[in-house]
């Protein structure tokens with residue numbers, strides 16, 4: 001046994017439980033999902049809390065519950081509406097999984113939230129942590145939880161000098177988290193499992209902070225190996241973060257007046273009057289980032305020569321992909337479409353990527369340009385790609401990168417209707433910018 005395993009095996013859980021629960025009674029945080037911990041509410045909160053701070057979730061939880069108060073209402077909602085209520089929380093796969101799980105609960109479990117571990121774990125979007133959280137917080141059952149706060153707390157309590165994500169460290173931490181919970185057979189107070197897991201989460205969050213843990217105020221200080229050995233700064237040992245990757249994308253503002261005769265773009269509805277300033281939105285296809293959400297068409301700038309550009313009209317690679325998208329997916333008449341000047345930049349992060357999203361208008365779409373038979377794409381580009389010969393184009397259009405569609409659907413949307421659409425988070429920032437600048441000259 002190494003020293004952390006020895007510390008875990010000899011840990012005085014009975015004494016520690018008493019200290020943690022006593023602290024929790026006066027210091028535990030109040031949340032709406034704790035005040036009324038039905039399995040449904042706990043489930044929604046736990047899925048929202050994945051990758052998102054409690055502060056942010058608080059702003060969404062009540063609104064989501066007001067619209068979807070029961071599993072039946074969530075199961076009956078459209079994906080689009082579910083995404084709209086999730087907009088801004090990010091990681092939208094969670095919202096799609098919630099809805100899919102709600103449908104399963106209605107169909108498979110007769111609208112009753114399952115209370116069996118295997119059934120809960122079988123629901124879309126529910127992993128080991130979420131299953132434990134739902135069963136302990138929602139049903140007060142004996143299931144451990146291990147997330148960032150409790151991982152740090154437990155690792156320090158046993159002085160774990162190993163990276164916390166390794167298989168052996170995970171085994172030890174899960175076992176330690178489980179040993180915190182008294183056996184079912186002993187006479188126990190109601191709410192004890194819910195209480196212990198809540199206390200450990202709050203202790204990790206509020207006292208055993210990542211930097212400068214408040215050991216002087218900690219009810220577990222006397223039993224803590226890291227405190228005893230002065231290892232607070234060394235534990236937990238975290239996996240090194242991957243270096244961020246910089247990337248430049250272009251988002252296109254395409255107005256109805258740019259593409260009057262586009263044939264594959266839907267109208268918002270039959271009643272809304274058409275306006276030249278209606279803007280093109282696409283619904284992102286399945287298996288893409290922000291799948292199912294609406295967005296402005298966007299393309300990665302892959303030619304390094306344009307990484308710092310503010311005008312992309314000479315970027316042949318971008319023009320090829322744009323041409324393909326507009327003609328094949330939007331049904332635009334063939335012209336020399338290009339991405340023009342940057343009118344604003346939205347910076348955002350996606351996983352390891354730090355993205356500079358250049359918001360640009362379409363150029364080359366004026367109706368007085370000659371049709372493509374007379375004026376080829378490459379004729380009009382100042383700097384064709386070094387390998388860019390006309391014969392390559394068809395082959396490349398059929399290649400995998402071109403075959404990946406931008407849009408599951410395209411639609412002309414009046415600027416005033418943009419707030420009604422569930423947009424990707426960068427798409428929402430572009431829409432907000434548009435709303436503020438709608439009267440400016442470039443329209």
Ligand code: SF4
Nearest residue numbers: 208215218221224227
């Ligand atoms: S004594 Fe310090 S390091 Fe140990 S659990 Fe408490 S706050 Fe964390």
